[in-house]
Amino acid sequence: MATERYTADVAIVGLGPAGATLANFLGQAGLSVSVFEREADIYPLPRAIHFDGEVMRIFQAIGLKDAINAIARPGLKGMHFVNADNKTLLVRGGTGLDGPHGCANNYYFHQPLLEQTLRLGLKRFEQVAIHLGHEVLDLTQHSDHCELVVMDQTSQAVQTHRARYVIGCDGAKSLVRRKINAKAVDLGLEQPWLVFDIVLKGELTSLPDHTVQICDPARPMTYCYVTQQRRRFEIMLMPGDERDHLLEPSTLWALVSQWVQPEEATIERATIYTFHSLIYQQWRDQRMMIMGDSAHQTPPFLGQGMCACIRDASNLAWKLAMVIQHGCSDGLLDTYETERSPHVRSFIELAVKLGAIIQTTDPNSAKQRDVDLLASPDKVFEFPAPRLGHGFSVEGHPLVNAIFPQPRLSTGELMDERVDNRFVLICLNPEGLSAVRAGLFERAQILAIDHAWVFTLIGEDHPQIHEWMRLKDLAFVLLRPDRYIAGATTNSADMIANLLELEQTLLSS
Ligand SMILES: Cc1cc2nc3c(=O)[nH]c(=O)nc-3n(C[C@H](O)[C@H](O)[C@H](O)COP(=O)(O)OP(=O)(O)OC[C@H]3O[C@@H](n4cnc5c(N)ncnc54)[C@H](O)[C@@H]3O)c2cc1C
Secondary structure: OOOOOOEEEEEEHEEEOOHHHHHHHHHHHHHOOOEEOOOOOOOOOOOOOOEEEEHHHHHHOOHHHHHOOOOOOOOOOEEEEOOOOOOOEEEOOOOOOOOOOOOOEEEEEEHHHHHHHHHHHHHOOOEEEEEEEEEEEEEEEEEOOEEEEEEHHHHHHOEEEEEEEEEOOOOOOOOHHHHHHEEEEEEEEEEEEEEEEEEEEEOOOOOOOOOOEOOOOOHHHHHHEEOEEEEEEEEOOOOOHHHHHHHHHHHHHOOOOOOOHHEEEEEEEEEEEEEEEEEEEEOOEOOOOEOHOOEOOOOOHHHHHHHHHHHHHHHHHHHHHHHHHOOHHHHHHHHHHHHHHHHHHHHHHHHHHHHHHHHOOOOHHHHHHHHHHHHHHOEEEOOOOOOOOOOOOOOOOOHHHEOOOOEEEEEEHHHHHHHHHHEEEEEOOOHHHHHHHHHOOOOOOOOOOOOOEEEEEEEHHHHHHHHHHHOOOOEEEEOOOOOOOEEEEEEEHHHHHHHHHHHHHHOOO
């Protein structure tokens, strides 16, 4: 696709989890991509340690599920919120069984290994060029391309690159966000926490085998069982804490002395982070877009910041491919923010709510919180599965904009393995499919059925899908490449209308 004016279809600034996932999607779609990453190597210290089942399904979509399974462990027991007396206040559920996405509901991992796996995945694509040790200094947009000024950190040579679109996956201090002039909305949480990672020298039964949020008003803390010998403590800073003193090894060990002693583990790192709850407004300005931490930041109480970055990539990748490769209207790219922003916002708001529970330091408020939560019958909660905001779908049915599960087909395969990253039309029975085909005959140009665009599945051939359709009283469901529901109807005439409306959006939005 690259022409003389562009060195790539898409330039990605930043090769963290967001950039690497997006580059895998675009590489898989056959687009030419230039990735610029300031650092020469992967950031060696972990930040994220948890991702959810939908994210594992996205890794499956980029062909890396097995590789990531090999470096992650399923979270069997979830996350337990306990009070100062070790009484359980709340539990975010966990299980080793397959959940709605055809895999476990949550996983723990070591972030540098995950990033390494995503980067190895990029070696599959000749047309994805990775420029490590290259900092993007500036960018300007023109009517049909963007120009990036890039410095090679080793030689200090400055080069110019051109791409049709630039995606800023450049983290919390994003240059691309500044260029777009996106404005921050603060959702109310800003609090410094000490993050203390250790590696155990051997087995230690005094440490729980799951994540514990210790809601102790005297010193709120989080303990996490990461993978193998890795363990993490997150420790809230209290008034009067001196940062330098907190980071001294003797202070660190004293803070966790009830669980682990210095001779039982080595320190991997200790850093103070300020947890934020920010969402930016305006993720796109013509040919520049932002993704991941550059567009939103959440406190890590739900382990969802990186998950949101990966979901962003899954949402935008197929839209970029539709626009660049297939000539669809680039108005489709505006739906990236309108869909993703409310979705990520609901996770940030929940993390802020949980933060308020964990971070309570007033003893009386903590006592009342304990009384309320201990009396509550709803102790176990799961991750929310919010619907996307308004965008590329035909609204009407309550399931539209929700994610479709990933059932097993009668052949034993998981659904997405069969259908690839395409649109999928699911019909309850073969008669329904015939009716849609007849109704669309010679009318739909892009969303043609039995064309490379839309894969069809007949519910009757696949009992799990049939049962889902029957329970929801639906005859047709249209899935997008990212597996969110774009249309759901009880009859063929309505599905034909849905398909024609969506096609019109692709052609003229
Ligand atoms: C303590 C802590 C715990 C967390 N725990 C979890 C968790 O359990 N689960 C979870 O889902 N999330 C968690 N998160 C959040 C998660 O780490 C981030 O959301 C995620 O790493 C952001 O990914 P990203 O790719 O958007 O940005 P980053 O990982 O920040 O990557 C941005 C990249 O862009 C590069 N870059 C920046 N500017 C330029 C430039 N001008 N030119 C070239 N390159 C540039 C940077 O070098 C960097 O490599 C946690 C965060 C913290 C701090």
